[in-house]
Amino acid sequence: MRLVEGSARIDDLDAFLGALTAIGEEMACTVQAFDARYVVDRAHLERALALADRAFERGENVARDRGVEVMLYAAGRRQIDRALTVGVSEGEGPVVVLVAADGESGDEAAAADAVGDLLDRPGTATDYDEALVCDYFDVDERELAATAGSLAAVVHERVALLDVRK
Template sequence: MELLECRLAIDDLDSFVADLGEIGDRHGVTIQAFDSRYVADRRHLERAVELADRAIERDENVARDRAVEILLYAAGRRQIDRALEMGVSEGGDRAVVLVDGGSDEDETTALEAVEKLDAFVERESTLETQDPETLCEFFDITDAERTATDTSLSALVRERVALLEVEK
């Protein structure tokens, strides 16, 4: 799995998503773009990929498309409409683009193609800082839950991702 932390300026979301799909198909990889405000850290996305792949292997997936299944797990939700809130939108976004599958070379080549899209503005570190309020609100993590444990916010988000598997 490779991640591209960046800034995007998307004029037409449908066209951008189609471009990602074409790049993925051409390089034999899965590509999903996330609004970085909703990504706790790299391990959050690694866990989402792992659980999505397990659901697909067991024929328990909700989405037909692997990228959408990864999005569902990353968002900790079974409803696609609610999970889409975690995706990028039109306008300017700090983003994380996930590329997974094929070989390391396929992933790298696909990332390079993403950087050539009109919507790509620049590489920018987007996972170094978290907005705890946004993450807690999106993943329904309460103040009481945070004070009851000394675990990190990232670990609590990964717990929500894992709970999706249990709640099926």
């Protein structure tokens, strides 16, 4: 799995997503874009990908598309329309794009390079927005104080608990 981070000015969401889909199809990779303000760290998306793949292996997936299933796990939601919040939208903002080979023939490096060409400023890492993450994942100060871990650890738990809540 590779992550391509940067900022993007998305004037036409369908065209942007279509370009990502074309890259994925050409390079035999899943290519899924996220609003970087909701992604707490690399492990957040690594775990979402692993759980999505496991759901497909077990026939327990909700989405037909691997990228959408990854988004569901990353969002900690089983409803696609609610999970789309963590995806990209029209306008300018920070993005992180997950690129994962669909099998042995997938070319992650070439796909990641092609995705980078779509971004205005590829390679610029963005920290997540703590207030936005707390609101989206319904994490309050009491929960943060009660856990020994960080906000990222709480989000990782939400991702993992999605299987339990099916």
